[in-house]
Amino acid sequence: MDQSRKHFLKNMFIGAASVPMILSACKKDTESTGTSSGSGSSSGNGTGGTSCTAAPTETEGPFPTHTPSSLMRTDIRDDRTGVLLTIKITIQNTNNSCAALAGAIVDIWHCDKDGYYSEYGGTAMQSVNYSGVTFLRGRQTTDANGQVTFTSIFPGWYSGRTTHIHVHVYNAAGTSLKVTQIAFPEGSSSAVVLVNTTASGYTKGMSGYTYNSNDGVFSDDTAGVEICAISGSVAAGYALTQTIKVPA
Amino acid sequence: MSKRIVRFCYRKIIEAASSKQWDKYVFESSYKEYLMQSQFYDKEKKFSKFSELFNNIPSSEKLHFLVSTSVIGYLKQLNGSVPDITNNLGKQFLKFSNFQFEIIESDVKNKQDHRVAISFYSDPMLWHDTIDNFLLVSEANGKKTEDGTLTHLLQVESFLSIYSLKEEL
Numbered sequence: 001m002d003q004s005r006k007h008f009l010k011n012m013f014i015g016a017a018s019v020p021m022i023l024s025a026c027k028k029d030t031e032s033t034g035t036s037s038g039s040g041s042s043s044g045n046g047t048g049g050t051s052c053t054a055a056p057t058e059t060e061g062p063f064p065t066h067t068p069s070s071l072m073r074t075d076i077r078d079d080r081t082g083v084l085l086t087i088k089i090t091i092q093n094t095n096n097s098c099a100a101l102a103g104a105i106v107d108i109w110h111c112d113k114d115g116y117y118s119e120y121g122g123t124a125m126q127s128v129n130y131s132g133v134t135f136l137r138g139r140q141t142t143d144a145n146g147q148v149t150f151t152s153i154f155p156g157w158y159s160g161r162t163t164h165i166h167v168h169v170y171n172a173a174g175t176s177l178k179v180t181q182i183a184f185p186e187g188s189s190s191a192v193v194l195v196n197t198t199a200s201g202y203t204k205g206m207s208g209y210t211y212n213s214n215d216g217v218f219s220d221d222t223a224g225v226e227i228c229a230i231s232g233s234v235a236a237g238y239a240l241t242q243t244i245k246v247p248a
Numbered sequence: 249m250s251k252r253i254v255r256f257c258y259r260k261i262i263e264a265a266s267s268k269q270w271d272k273y274v275f276e277s278s279y280k281e282y283l284m285q286s287q288f289y290d291k292e293k294k295f296s297k298f299s300e301l302f303n304n305i306p307s308s309e310k311l312h313f314l315v316s317t318s319v320i321g322y323l324k325q326l327n328g329s330v331p332d333i334t335n336n337l338g339k340q341f342l343k344f345s346n347f348q349f350e351i352i353e354s355d356v357k358n359k360q361d362h363r364v365a366i367s368f369y370s371d372p373m374l375w376h377d378t379i380d381n382f383l384l385v386s387e388a389n390g391k392k393t394e395d396g397t398l399t400h401l402l403q404v405e406s407f408l409s410i411y412s413l414k415e416e417l
Contacts, residue, residue, distance in 0.1 A: 064270040067321030069281060105284075119313055125346045125369060126316065128323050137317070168288060174280060176287035 069139060071107065075151040076138035082113040082153030083199045084237030089182075091146045091169055093248040100146030101248050104177065105170040108150060109137040113202050115158030141172075154195045154238060156202060162215040163192050169246050177246040183218045183227045186211055191230045191238050199234045250415045253388050256342060256370040256402075257411035258333050261352070263363040270331065274319050279362045281318035282354045285311055297361070298354040316349035319366070323347060330368045333408060336382060336401035343387070344368040369411055 089106055092098040111117050118135040126133055136155075140148035157163050165182040184192045196202050196209070212218045218226055232238035262271050262278075286301060287293075289308040295301040301308045330342035346369040355361035372388035374397075382401040390398060 064273050064322060064325055066273060067277075067325070069277070069318045070320040071317045107284075119310060125348050127346050128320070128328070128344075133320075134317055170284055170287075174284040176284075176291070179288055179291065 070134060071137055071139040073138050074140065074149065076108070076136055077151065077153055078118075078135035080112045080135045080153055082156070082201055083195050083234055085152045085154045086237065086239045087150040087152055087165065088239065088241045089148050089150075089167065090241070090243045091142050091148075092243060092245045094245045095247050098245060100142075100144070101246065102142055102144050102146060103172040104142045104146070104246070104248065105139060105172065105174065106142060106148045107137075107139045107168040107170070108165055110152070110155040110165040111158060112136055113153060113156040115156045115204070154191065154199070154202075156204065157196070157209060159208065160210055160216075162210045162212050162218060164215075164217070165240075167244060169244060171248055177248055178244065180244060181217055181226065182240070182242050183212050183215070183221065183224075185227055185230060191232070194234050195238075250417050252375040253372045253414040253416060254375045254385075255372055255411045256330075256333075257367050257409050258330050258342070258370075259365050259367045259407045259409075260332060261363065261365050261407070264360045270322060270325070274322050274364070274366070275362065277318040277322070278315050278351075278364050279354065279359055281315045282311065282351065282362065283356055285314045286354070286356060293356075296355050296357045298351055312350050315351060315364075319349060323366070330370060333402075336403065341400050342368075342373075343371045345371060372414075 087108065089108070091101045091104045091106065093101040109117065112135065118133060118137055136152060138150050138152075140150065142148050155163055155165060163184045167178075167180050167182060168176065169178045169180075170176055184190070186192060193206060196204060196206055212221070212227070221227070228240045228242040230238050230240050260271075262274050264275065266272060266275055282298070286298070286308070289305050289311065290301055295304060298308075298311070301311075326344075328343050328345060329340050330344045331340070333340065333342050335341050348367040348369070350365050350367075352363040352365055353361055354363070373385045374388050375383055375385050376397075376399065377384040379401065382403050384399055385402055386397045386399045
């Protein structure tokens with residue numbers, strides 16, 4: 001069962017559990033409950049409450065509860081298939097002797113095995129229950145070690161660009177600290193070559209591939225600080241680690 | 249007799265003055281997300297308003313999609329019911345599974361100027377008749393009862409329109 005379906009069912013359950021509360025709580029629909037519905041105590045007295053306000057024509061259904069962005073998640077695969085890739089990113093603060101930066105918000109996004117990003121053009125119609133809308137996009141907050149970990153698939157590639165992962169680091173308040181990209185090591189036995197030439201579903205091979213030295217973004221990174229470390233295998237999946245230094 | 253199958257569209261505007269709790273959550277979440285995501289397109293912080301940003305950096309059009317991620321959870325909380333729109337008995341009855349999110353305007357320096365719209369596209373409805381200012385409609389896939397088809401009287405108001413019309417024999 002995918003996450004979206006689980007979420008949907010969970011909401012259905014919350015919705016069902018909320019009904020008695022709505023009937024008895026006599027709250028206006030403009031009031032905040034602040035907490036998840038279904039667990040609050042019922043305070044109705046059957047007389048329509050003590051404040052002198054007109055009863056709403058109809059209750060709004062389940063009381064809204066505060067919900068984080070749908071990007072906030074560890075497993076960002078949704079419906080995308082490919083070689084398993086665990087992405088572990090450590091954020092360090094250059095304004096504090098490169099100590100680990102806790103509480104930073106890290107957004108990542110990358111293309112699928114065929115080179116496509118999740119993206120609806122402009123304001124096209126979306127479906128509420130379609131989980132694939134934001135595939136391979138995710139957000140996490142760094143822990144005390146400045147780390148975030150995502151479960152994803154090994155990115156494919158598209159014409160004109162080397163294999164890469166986009167990263168946007170914000171401080172806890174959402175102010176942008178760094179927009180950058182992660183590059184991959186190259187060579188005949190590198191993960192990039194093995195995945196694209198031997199893994200099932202990766203059909204492009206390496207013909208026409210743009211290598212890091214010719215890439216418009218990474219070609220100036222002669223020291224290779226943007227190139228991640230990677231270990232694993234096509235069969236077992238790969239683990240990517242990368243440290244990103246930001247001024248916080 | 250031909251059947252007229254319509255899908256309604258309700259375009260709900262959410263702005264600083266919106267007072268319902270759900271609307272406030274959508275307003276707050278979408279503004280926070282806008283502040284975060286718009287920085288990617290305006291790294292030099294040259295543009296205050298979304299309209300300025302869009303006019304100068306056309307790729308910022310993706311912000312409609314990117315900011316919509318902040319409200320998906322709230323849309324799921326509606327459990328498929330189009331908000332605000334009621335039948336003549338005062339009850340919500342329109343179901344939706346498709347929506348469209350758009351940023352009407354925003355301003356990184358002035359939260360009061362943040363305005364978004366969510367268009368709710370109803371599931372197919374049968375349009376049986378028009379009575380005075382009301383449309384007599386029923387769910388296109390609704391079950392029949394021994395009394396026949398259960399219907400709703402719907403008054404067409406501002407921001408509610410018929411999105412599509414399909415006639416079947």
